[in-house]
Amino acid sequence: MTKAVNFEATHLQALIFLNRVSLGWYVMNAGWEKVQRELAGGTGTFLASDMFQRRSSILPEFLAVPLGYGWPWLELSTGLLLIIGLFARPTAAVMAWLLLSIAIALASSGDDFFPRHYLMVFVPLALLLFVLGPGRYSVDRLRHRKR
Numbered sequence: 001m002t003k004a005v006n007f008e009a010t011h012l013q014a015l016i017f018l019n020r021v022s023l024g025w026y027v028m029n030a031g032w033e034k035v036q037r038e039l040a041g042g043t044g045t046f047l048a049s050d051m052f053q054r055r056s057s058i059l060p061e062f063l064a065v066p067l068g069y070g071w072p073w074l075e076l077s078t079g080l081l082l083i084i085g086l087f088a089r090p091t092a093a094v095m096a097w098l099l100l101s102i103a104i105a106l107a108s109s110g111d112d113f114f115p116r117h118y119l120m121v122f123v124p125l126a127l128l129l130f131v132l133g134p135g136r137y138s139v140d141r142l143r144h145r146k147r
Contacts, residue, residue, distance in 0.1 A: 028082075047068030049117040085139045092126050099122050
């Protein structure tokens with residue numbers, strides 16, 4: 001009986017790891033593309049982009065402007081932190097908020113959101129990581145093990 005439980009627990013840990021790395025990789029790459037444009041075009045390139053301007057219209061300017069400056073770096077850093085599993089629960093919460101805010105912005109801007117948008121999958125995955133934690137194969141696990 002314990003072998004079956006250990007087998008299932010090991011598989012669950014592997015699935016958590018794959019979920020964490022794949023979601024982190026996707027968001028990190030999305031952020032890296034935006035950061036590259038920021039570096040090439042100057043600070044505020046993402047803020048001025050049509051992609052951000054069309055979708056940020058639901059926000060007041062005092063929120064939209066700092067978000068537009070920080071978004072590329074937030075995607076890059078949360079993706080990287082999630083991949084390595086460092087501060088994974090708060091990172092997954094921030095990532096879920098980022099992804100959910102994109103979904104809300106898409107839905108409110110009239111863009112074709114349903115029925116095929118990737119956010120319908122990514123938001124629940126981020127929330128799942130927030131609830132379950134980073135799993136056995138993470139820097140967080142190593143940090144807590146040393147205590």
